Amino acid sequence: MELTNTNENYFNPTSKLKSSPIPINFLPFNKNARYCFYCKNRYTWTQSLYQKCCENCFSQYVNNVDNNNTYLDVLIETRQSILCQEHEKSKNEMFITTCNIKEWCRNCLFIIYFKQIFADHYYFSNFRDYNPMKNCTLCGKLIYQTILTKGDIVFKLCSDCYLISSGWINSLNEKPILILYLPWWDNSDQCLVCNKYLDFISDCQKWCTRCYIIYSGCRYCLTTNIIFGLSDQSQCRKCNRILVISIADIMNITTSGNKDIDALLYDTRFKIKNDHKIINEISSIDITIPSNVYTFLRSNYTPSDYYSIMQWISYSQIKNLEKLAEGGFGIIYKAICPEKNKTIAVKRLKSSQKISRVFK
């Protein structure tokens, strides 16, 4: 009898894959990282799609993981011309291409690509040598209908094996925020909405300091949660693991200490923000082409111009206060904000301790 999850809300984004019993550490969360986060060896490129991978951590993973389940959607290949001594003996039984990582040999096998990795900012050159299998390696379903021509290929996933979902979670401001559960490992280093380079919090968390979007990856399932707001945790949809987000740095930058003010400041960050539309329509997007998801998100999220964004600056960040004028409601000062390297005007409101929620 097959074990089934009894939780009615259970949703498996990658039903043909099992959650790995040990963390998958050999893939960076930043596609442009040069050295392995764990062993500090230099990452190498996969043969196709220019994905980064640490061969050292990958061979350790292959040694430590059991043979019974499929944890990765990956393609590896032998090169007959450079077979190592051990494999030379069994040359005739050798496979050409396989997705069984236990067959991997550091000396004569190559990783062609990981199907579970997608970055929004793939460049055309990424696809130059991309020669994907026509059928899904996990379930056999035909993915590419037409004859493939190199250089003219889109990155496509199997519609049965990769499913997207979305929902709401509570933000730090206790407001519901949108969360998107991507069935792949998003290793981009740029924000999908504003293109700003992301700040990396850890080896599986990053965020945009402009849009306050957090990207949280699960190293056991290679899935990514995109959180459209600030939260201190999210849950992997596949293995239910709670991913705690180290928000100390985020809090330093973002919070005023008052939830209503924080929510108000957050809203100045976007010109367009259609969370409900995303929730309602994401299931109708053809996610077999992952770039469609990012295009759709961008059409529903437009960042404000830089000067329209309001940001909290705490009193301790303001230096050299110099009184300029005093009126009935407050006092105006000239001051310096060293972090912004700017001279600013500061208005101190009289009886500002009694400010109501609806600020007048």
Ligand SMILES: [Zn+2]
């Ligand atoms: Zn490594």
Ligand SMILES: [Zn+2]
């Ligand atoms: Zn070998």
Ligand SMILES: [Zn+2]
């Ligand atoms: Zn499939």
Ligand SMILES: [Zn+2]
């Ligand atoms: Zn952004």
Ligand SMILES: [Zn+2]
């Ligand atoms: Zn997981």
